[in-house]
Amino acid sequence: MGITDSVTRAAHNAWALFAGDGLAPPHRTESVVVGRGPHRTLRRFGPDDGGDPVLLVTPLAASPTCYDLMPDQSLVQYLSELGRSTFVVEYGEMTSEDRDLGLEYWIDEIVPESIHLVSELCGNRDVDVVAWSIGGAMALLTSAAHPELPVRSITAFGSPLDFSKIPVMAPLRLIGKLCAEPVIDVLNSVFGGVPAPLVQAAYRVTALDRELARPWFVASNITDAGKLSRMELVDRFQDEISGYAGRAFAQLAQMTVANDLSGGKLRLGERVVDLAGVTVPVLAFAGTEDILAPSRAVEPVTRLLPNTSVRFVEVPGTHLGMLAGARARTTSWVELAAFLEEPGCDEEPGCDEEPGYGVEAGFVDPGQDRSASPSPAAAPHPERADR
Template sequence: MGITDVVGKAARNAWSLFVADGIAPPHRTPSVVVGDGRHRTLRRFGPENAGPPVLLVTPLAASPTCFDLMPGRSLVEHLLELGRSVFLVEYGEMTSDDRDLGLEFWIDDVIPEAIARTSELCGNREVDVVAWSIGGTLAMLTAAAHPDLPMRSLTAFGSPLDYSAIPLMALPRLVGRFVAEPALGLLDAVFGGVPAPIVRTAYRLTAIEREIQRPWFVATHLADAETLARMERVDRFQDEIHGYAGRVFHQLATSVTIDNELATGRLHLGDRVVDLADVTVPVLAFGGEDDVLAPVPAVEPVTRLLVGTQVRFVRVPGTHLGMLTGSAARDTSWAELDDFLREPCADSDAPAATLPVEQEVVTTGA
């Protein structure tokens, strides 16, 4: 390729990136809405009755595009290729009218309804639930609080349970003990929660090195449309992050983060206690080796807290988002997920399949 070609490509890419609508169009696998309600839109990808149902549970505040980020790195597309009936529940934007919504709204209402509806649409078959980040925590709490739901298995990508094991949270946890209540009260009074711009900024700061190096990265890859398109899609995902409702953020900040209740396996919600020991469906949990939001030591306690079921914990390469959609996911986390979905209750003492990841298999008796 001559210098003229390189300069021409760089000029076209620069125009697309900075002036036009972008290098690559937003990626969306076609879907239809099969259930709707307050902060619950249930989508089905692919044809009706394609195969065993999988429900993708979106984290609070995150865009559902985390499961469908780009061609070749879409868990939705991968599951469709496996012949699965794929469903996804998303929550939409939060407003000041949602300030009173707490974790109970999701674990007692939204997620159970999505599981039941998915099962109903698939001939009352049991549902394999796959979740990312705090979505995995919500799914575990839902399974513990409602053991009668038609769930077949639960997979959680990067879902932390011990917040004392997250270095990034050390200072916020310390400072939060003194200022959390007045700060959260102010946010709730003014905004009814935490506005999306604040959440987006906080998420970007967790990858501050990427943000600092972004101009140099763009400059050195200006003639590489494919690389810039991947960067652009991650940027779009970050730009679509939503805000938090006031009460649910208060619970996450105090009970979950500062008080670290989940590390005990129990979460107090008003007068009730949800105990993770009550989870009875088989669980697969992933920890990313480069994840700063949910590092391996924060995720691994799933093996000692979910004592009522069979748990498989797997370390995989990648960041918080990378373990779900990164270039290595197809051969690591997705391959492990494929095996688990085929047989969630497989004998965990059997030799694990050979994968380029470190694996740990833990079985705890009911």
């Protein structure tokens, strides 16, 4: 490529980024809405007569585009190509009228109803549930609270259960111990929760290295429309992050500060949900570059679910990267596909000898001494647009 071509491409890309409509065309895999309700829209991807059902549970406040980030980094496309009947439940915007919605609303209504509907639409087959970030914890809590649900397995991408093992959260947990309640009360009184701009800003702060490196990344890749497009799509995902309902955020803050889930139990009103109630096979991913849910924060899942088999796997990537990064197709997605074929595979002779794609991979059987389970620490790594 000559100097003239380079200058032309750089000028075109710069104009598109800073003055035009952007380099990356809008992306959303074709889907059909098959169910609606208050803060629950269920979409089906792929044909009506697809294979075994998979339900992707969106984390609170996150955009469902985390599962459909870009054409070559779309988990919904990948699962549909495998022949699975793929569904995503999304929640829409939270307003001041939703201030009283708590985690129970998701655990007792939204997620269970979505599972039942997916099962009915697929001939009453059991459903494989896949979730990312705090959505993984919500899926586990839902299964524990409602063991009668037609769930075949649960997969959690980057879902922390021990918040004391997240270095980047330490200052926030300390601040939360000192002043969380009055701050939350103010936010709830004024906004009915935590508004989207504040949540978006907080997410960007956790990826501060990426934000600071952005000008250099753009300058050094100004002629590479592909890399700039991927960066732009990640930016759009961050811009689509929504707010939290007041009560739900207060419960999440309490869960983070008190670190309740590290003991395997969460008090919701007058009842306690115990993760020991989970009886379906579980696959848990941890990203080697994830600063929001490092391996040490995710690994306790192998000890807190004594009544089922748990497969814990480390894969390359950041918090978003392990789910939708460029390397996910050949790492975490391969592990997921194998797990969905035989969720209880660890019970078959020799099955646990299959190689893992991460740094650590292995099944933990019910009754096994979990104190001996590996707890590797993941070195923090800056969030990157192409990871």
